[in-house]
Amino acid sequence: MGIGGISIWQLLIIALIIVLLFGTKKLRSLGTDLGGALKGFKSAMKDDEEDAKKKGDQQLEADSEKPADAESSTTRTENTREK
Secondary structure (H helix, E strand, O other): OOHHHOOHHHHHHHHHHHHHHHOHHHHHHHHHHHHHHHHHHHHHHHHHHHHHHHHHHHHHHHHHHHHHHHHHHHHHHHHHHHO
């Protein structure tokens, strides 16, 4: 048994029919176009991941600076309440 109950011989016959219908040149260009599309998709995904990482790093830097400011303002508020 092959994929989903289809034997290897049935797959070969289907492949042969596709080659006869479209021809090898058309299939080659289709494969090239599909490969280029996948390459572009992977490149775009990689760029998005890098952008997200940079944005996350910038957010972490901004968050690490904020607590110091927040603590000093909280201390000032407590000092004014005590007086």
